[in-house]
Amino acid sequence: MQETRLDTARIRAARPVIDPIFLDSPLYPCEALEPVLGCTVSIKLETANPVRSFKARGTELVASMLADNGPRAVVCASAGNLGQALAWSGRGRGLDVTVVASRFATAAKLDRIRALDARLELVDGDHEMARERAAAIARRDGIRLLEDSLDVETCEGAATIGLELVDTAPAFDTVLIALGGGALATGVGHVMKALAPEVEVICVQPLGAPAMTHSWRRRRVVTTDSTDTIADGVAGRRPIPAVLNDLLLVADDAVLVQETSIIAGMRMLLDHAGLVVEPSAALGLAAILEDRDRFAGRHVVTIVCGSNVDVDAYHRWVRVERSAWPTAEF
Numbered sequence: 023m024q025e026t027r028l029d030t031a032r033i034r035a036a037r038p039v040i041d042p043i044f045l046d047s048p049l050y051p052c053e054a055l056e057p058v059l060g061c062t063v064s065i066k067l068e069t070a071n072p073v074r075s076f077k078a079r080g081t082e083l084v085a086s087m088l089a090d091n092g093p094r095a096v097v098c099a100s101a102g103n104l105g106q107a108l109a110w111s112g113r114g115r116g117l118d119v120t121v122v123a124s125r126f127a128t129a130a131k132l133d134r135i136r137a138l139d140a141r142l143e144l145v146d147g148d149h150e151m152a153r154e155r156a157a158a159i160a161r162r163d164g165i166r167l168l169e170d171s172l173d174v175e176t177c178e179g180a181a182t183i184g185l186e187l188v189d190t191a192p193a194f195d196t197v198l199i200a201l202g203g204g205a206l207a208t209g210v211g212h213v214m215k216a217l218a219p220e221v222e223v224i225c226v227q228p229l230g231a232p233a234m235t236h237s238w239r240r241r242r243v244v245t246t247d248s249t250d251t252i253a254d255g256v257a258g259r260r261p262i263p264a265v266l267n268d269l270l271l272v273a274d275d276a277v278l279v280q281e282t283s284i285i286a287g288m289r290m291l292l293d294h295a296g297l298v299v300e301p302s303a304a305l306g307l308a309a310i311l312e313d314r315d316r317f318a319g320r321h322v323v324t325i326v327c328g329s330n331v332d333v334d335a336y337h338r339w340v341r342v343e344r345s346a347w348p349t350a351e352f
Contacts, residue, residue, distance in 0.1 A: 026268040027174050028212040033181040040082040040182065041114075044071050047183070049190055049323070054294040059310050062321040064194060065295060066183065068328070069303070073134075075255075075328035076206060077107035077170075080179030084168055085111035087175070094118060095165035099152035101254045102131025103328050104170050109138035118165075122156040124148055128254060128300075128332045148249065150259050171203035171265045180206045184213025187323060194221065194321040198306030201225035201234050201276060202256030204265040206327060211272030225269070225276040226305040228284060231257040235276040237266050252339065253284060253301035255328055283308035289340045291326070300331040301339075 037045060048067040055063040068076035081104070088096055095118035098108050105121035112119035121135050125144035135142050143159075145151045153169070160167035170176050187197065187210070197214060199207045211223045227235045230251035236244040243266055249257040269276075287304030291297040306324030310317050 024271050026208065026212050026271050027264060028178055028181060028209065028268065030213065030216050033178045033185060033209075033213065036083055036178055037182055037185070039086050040079055040179065044078045044082065045182065046186060047071070049186065052295045055290065055307075058290065058294065059307070059317070060314050061310065061317040061319060063307075063310070064321065064323045065297075066187065066323055066325045067297075068183065068326060069297070069299065073103070073106045073110050074330050075103040075107065076180055076183060076325070077103045077176075078111055079182050080170075080176035080205060081107040081111040081168075083175040083179045084108070084173065085115050085117055088117055088166060089115035093165050095163065096120070096168055097122065097156050097159045097163075097165055098168040098170065099123070099149060099156040100135075100170070101149050101257065102127050102135070103255055103330055105135045105140065105142075106131060106138060106330065108168060109135050109140035113139050120156075120159060120165075122152045122159065124152055128330065128335070130332050131330045134330065148259070149257060169262075171205040171208070172262045176205040177209040177212075177268070179209070181209030181213050183325065184210040184217075188213060188217045192321070194323045196222040196224060196317070196320055196322045198309055198322060198324045199223065199225050200256055200302045200305045200325065200327050201227040202231075202302065203258055203262065204234060204269050206325065208265060208268040208272060210325070211269070215272050222274045223272060224309065225273050226309045227256060227276065227278055228253045228305070229278045229280050231259075232278050233259050234261045234266070234269070235278055237261045238269055238273060238276040241270060251301070252281060252335075253305065255300060255302035256305070277309055277313075279305060279308040279312055283311045285339050286311055288336075292340060297326065298329055298331065298336065299326055300328045303327050303329065
């Protein structure tokens with residue numbers, strides 16, 4: 023395998039640094055999905071933790087480094103999940119955390135960032151504008167700028183999920199990974215290619231936020247002017263060149279899925295697995311729904327990466343009456 027920025031030895035060394043509450047997340051076959059999808063689907067559940075996403079695996083590494091060596095202040099841009107994770111990791115280590123987000127981000131995510139004692143600054147634009155503002159704050163105040171996916175710690179923290187997957191039995195054929203900035207995909211993908219190269223690594227992105235997938239297909243950075251997807255956690259417009267280079271080495275495929283398939287995947291996870299998830303977490307099932315023949319008879323792992331979702335929006339998307347939840351039929 024050609025070299026990515028990630029290092030398998032560092033990934034192994036990361037596990038003792040990460041709070042155990044974020045490690046060894048549940049992995050189990052969801053038998054109820056098999057007759058519906060025509061393949062064996064195992065769920066890697068990254069929502070059963072205090073921040074309800076995988077992001078703290080990376081922020082634990084960054085916060086630990088800052089607590090030991092400084093500076094003791096850090097800023098990041100976030101659609102919500104990274105900000106929560108950094109706030110949680112920073113609070114436990116006495117760090118001063120600032121999160122910049124779009125004021126149009128999911129309200130529940132923003133409320134949780136505030137509840138975790140982080141300073142929250144909102145911008146009147148999308149995530150790319152939040153990234154620009156976070157960088158400006160870091161320059162102005164001389165503090166650490168945490169850039170998701172660019173900072174290799176965020177990728178290597180996510181890569182610990184891959185270590186847990188390769189230790190599992192029985193073996194699986196394919197792993198489906200939500201693709202946004204690329205930390206999860208490059209992290210897990212690196213471990214798969216290093217330790218289980220027979221496993222197909224498929225990244226999944228919304229059709230309404232296709233920049234990284236287009237970049238992977240064309241082998242160069244492709245930006246978009248806007249995004250249009252309910253999957254806000256993966257709605258980037260400007261891929262990072264270094265992250266794309268890593269993705270080109272570890273991803274076997276990158277696919278785009280429609281919003282209707284994302285919503286159907288969310289509904290299936292509710293009805294057949296009892297899971298309320300955010301749209302990004304349903305991308306794996308959306309990929310299966312759109313190409314059943316490709317996955318027929320295979321054993322697929324999908325990483326359910328987050329469950330921070332606005333309740334009202336969720337009910338609109340999946341059309342579940344509150345009085346009926348969670349027993350409505352798909």
